[in-house]
Amino acid sequence: MALPKLLKDLMSLPTAPFLESAVMDYVERTCRKLAGVKIKYDRYGNLLAHYRRQPRKITPLAFVAHTDHPGFAALKMVQPRTLRAEFRGGVRPEYFAGSKVRFWNNGQWVKGRVLKLSKTLPPKLPGGPRVPKEAHIQVGKPIPPNTLGMWDLPEPTLRGDRVVSRACDDLAGVAAMLMLLQRLCRKRARGEVYCLFTRAEEVGFVGAVGAIRARTIPKRVPVISIETSSALINAPIGDGPIIRIGDRVCVYTPQFATFCVRVAQELAGRRKSFQYQRKLMDGGMCEAAAFGAYGYAVIGICLALGNYHNMDTHRRKIGSEWVSFKDWQGMVDLFEALVLDPDGPDAVDDSLRTRIDGLFEENQALLRQE
Ligand SMILES: [Zn+2]
Numbered sequence: 001m002a003l004p005k006l007l008k009d010l011m012s013l014p015t016a017p018f019l020e021s022a023v024m025d026y027v028e029r030t031c032r033k034l035a036g037v038k039i040k041y042d043r044y045g046n047l048l049a050h051y052r053r054q055p056r057k058i059t060p061l062a063f064v065a066h067t068d069h070p071g072f073a074a075l076k077m078v079q080p081r082t083l084r085a086e087f088r089g090g091v092r093p094e095y096f097a098g099s100k101v102r103f104w105n106n107g108q109w110v111k112g113r114v115l116k117l118s119k120t121l122p123p124k125l126p127g128g129p130r131v132p133k134e135a136h137i138q139v140g141k142p143i144p145p146n147t148l149g150m151w152d153l154p155e156p157t158l159r160g161d162r163v164v165s166r167a168c169d170d171l172a173g174v175a176a177m178l179m180l181l182q183r184l185c186r187k188r189a190r191g192e193v194y195c196l197f198t199r200a201e202e203v204g205f206v207g208a209v210g211a212i213r214a215r216t217i218p219k220r221v222p223v224i225s226i227e228t229s230s231a232l233i234n235a236p237i238g239d240g241p242i243i244r245i246g247d248r249v250c251v252y253t254p255q256f257a258t259f260c261v262r263v264a265q266e267l268a269g270r271r272k273s274f275q276y277q278r279k280l281m282d283g284g285m286c287e288a289a290a291f292g293a294y295g296y297a298v299i300g301i302c303l304a305l306g307n308y309h310n311m312d313t314h315r316r317k318i319g320s321e322w323v324s325f326k327d328w329q330g331m332v333d334l335f336e337a338l339v340l341d342p343d344g345p346d347a348v349d350d351s352l353r354t355r356i357d358g359l360f361e362e363n364q365a366l367l368r369q370e
Helices: 005-012 021-032 171-186 206-213 254-271 287-293 324-340 349-368
Strands: 037-041 045-055 061-066 072-077 082-088 100-105 108-121 131-139 148-151 157-159 160-165 189-200 221-232 242-248 277-281 298-305 323-325
Touching: 005 171, 021 045, 021 171, 021 189, 037 100, 037 148, 045 171, 045 349, 061 082, 061 171, 061 206, 061 277, 061 287, 072 100, 072 131, 082 108, 108 277, 160 171, 160 324, 171 189, 171 221, 189 206, 189 324, 206 287, 206 298, 221 287, 221 349, 242 254, 254 298, 254 324, 287 298, 298 324, 323 324
Parallel strands: 061 189, 061 221, 221 298, 242 277
Antiparallel strands: 037 045, 045 189, 072 082, 072 148, 082 131, 100 108, 100 148, 108 131, 157 160, 160 323, 242 298
């Protein structure tokens, strides 16, 4: 089997923080073909797609995914074949020297190799690694300033259930949201949903914070942050998409988590092949934390990711990232079920209360015996 076109196309595109135009153009072109989807850019260049068709009287949802991936931006040729470039995103310093890279120059990849890390910043956390800032890179020909660079890794493929790509994070999320919009349009589904495609997440949610300040998503709309997140011992690849109830710094909105879990449970009941996980992914943070800090109701949905940020910890080399294709398909199914849920995120869910009240009624007489 081959990768679906959306995944293959998106994962083949060049992208890096603040240099996401190829991905944005692709998202825009795809959305323009969809009747019922309106698009607009906010003043920071984030793209909002809005699907609305005879909406029911329930609160709509917003999905958010970022369009960048850790990568380089060319600064200056310091010698005829040596480029000084900035690195944007979280990759440990020991992965740089000797690794192969490629720069997207006038519609063509130009290959290169990192000679050395020439500048690092102090660790973000006490005891953590220093933060790579600039590298000297040997390149095949001169590269103009602000050209984007990525690790030189093979084109995306499907191997068994593995989607292997130089950038799953977060093009897998972007593709899943586009797939959702395509499905809703094809089915002429009744409902309303926002899909926000953000910029520069990898340097600290910069696009998302811009979108929050610009009120790109209405404040009353709860936000589902879509991510790939480093697989954990208790959150493995292949056990289904993960409803992420929090991250390294905060927990998300409990009532909204209850809604998502209820919808996932019901979907699992209807469709035996659907699996999901409910986890605290505390390895990192995601855009849900930013939206939550500004008062939005938030939750995360993520895919467990292998070789997080291209760090192949077994071979100690730069390598392709990977996710499970089945997890990805399950994630799109879950998106659809969330959007089409008849009750919506604001309905009061008192199932837990009913259950514990039942236990109380059953046993309360014993409290009085002594
Ligand atoms: Zn990400």
